Amino acid sequence: MSPYRQLAFGVWLSAATWSATYMFWPESESRAAPTRDDIPISPSHFTPATLLSSETTGPNSKLLTLKLPTHLVPFPEDLNPVWSIYMKDSDIQVERPYTPLEGIDKQGIMKFWIKRYVDGEVGKWLHSKNVGDSIEIRGPVPTWAWREGEYDELVMISGGTGITPMYQLIHHLLINQKSTPSTSTPRITLLHSSRTPVELPPPEILQPLKSLAAAQPERFKFHLFVDSPGNLSSPASHNLQVSRIGTSAVQKALGLSQGSSWFKRKSSAEATKIDREKLGKRVLFLVSGPDRTVAAIAGPMGRNLSQGDVGGILGEMGFTSQDVWKL
Template sequence: MASFFRRLARATPIAFGAQTKSVSRLRLGAGAAISAGVSSYYLLSSTDVAYLDQLSEDAAPKVALNPDKWLKFKLQEKAQASHNSQLFRFSFDPDVKLGLDVASCLITRAPTGQDPEGKTKYVIRPYTPISDPNSKGYFDLLIKVYPEGKMSQHFASLKPGDEVEVKGPIQKLRYNPNMKKHIGMIAGGTGITPMLQVIDAIVKNPDDNTQVSLLYANVSPDDILLKKKLDMLASSNPNLKVFYTVDHPTEDWLGGKGYISKEMVVKGLPSPSYDTLILVCGPPGMMQHISGDKAKDYSQGELTGVLKELGYTEEMVYKF
């Protein structure tokens, strides 16, 4: 298991949850089943109906997350994903799903001491799992470890068997298959995680024909997270295009150079349209340059920056 997870951190292969469009899907005769169920209902006594209600509750899918309660999840394993990022796998009941929709995140917290009244103080940060939302028994977080980052340093200090308190999910963009003809994505650093959640949902659904174009910016080639997985997904799914750009390219670098520019957006992303959606996630400087940041109340806020200058409207852009 340990060696497998370390290979996973380096390559992050398609086995992490994505499948190609060749997967077939069986369709059930839902209409007939509903009709039969309604007919049967009127033949049952009130006691039978109460019993069936209980069965329905028992059959409802159980999830590991709770939006109103902090729960502890145990670290199963961690591995180095890049020179400054780590991959963490947390485990729970193997018969239960995590309880995430696409696209949503969870919230983590860690104690940082006590206030003057003796109450525990916490640092709280949101993270988007990169594992398949339908996976049972585990979830994976990809976290960049900052020298002064209280939460990321806390994660870096964890050992297998240690626990982290988690609450959620927190719904972000509610993605529905084919909701837009073309989705453009602009990501920087660990801002790739919500993009990957949406990409995985699209490529594993054979009925989803959404075209996806991703511009992914990083400091250097060594900082590009999940590159092998993204490259494999792009090579096996013709509806996914990926373009990389870095601030400090190496001599053998063949991708883009510098910050994401107007020219890159025009060349690599869908044009402004009612059937276009642009997703943006990255560090504050990138957000200001591309779209403007969210408002103080965490609403989407005013659209500014490169996207506004190129004619996109607030309805065409979503900021994670």
């Protein structure tokens, strides 16, 4: 490994510690971070990127594509998921993290699905940008460290733009693979919920996931939920379930159904409890989305963005912090 590559990789390895420290820095400290355009992107400074495209995908969402100059691109193969990039609203000097859907390629391309919230200044600012505008970014900052061979199965539960870290990991493990996935690659089930069909992720996200589920059903399963059908006359034709993600959906994701021997041995009061050892597989739940979604599925986050206790549906089913990670 060249000295330059060692340096870049070392910056990446230290990013987790750096980002944890950063979360508690006074805001004035981040405003003082320098902007550099002569060295690769890093959590320690801002880097100008160019907005290549801005596509409206829903009433309050856009698909943005950014490009870095190639000499500022880190080594993509060194960036294991899940990681994010901070984007800065240069008008008010505030930044927020966003997850690049496919990571970053060697040409410096990154794609983001970003929602505009009424009280979200950075999201509104990003939605106002035009193609060709410069956007300052900082990162990559690790969100969760994927480790090969640690789990037999991943059950991902997301709401809204919370699908973006899930997509990044799925893209890394399955979509972007040039050959058959390793036997140590876990089976993945993704349960995603949006309020209405018009708020579902755009085709750029949904179609690769649907194609993957059809091509590799033994490796990947994908289920969509909406709270309301909206103006859609036939949700079934779009493979949508008009309901919230609940206990039964989680049970099915684990391969447990009401007709299985598992439930025949259980009383109705105990039916939602899961004996992890009897599952016969190492399962991890990844949960991401709006605060209300995360709280309903896995309990709220703790203070200072810590994981907090496991509650919600997964807590009622008997899962603990060993089995659940909130992104």
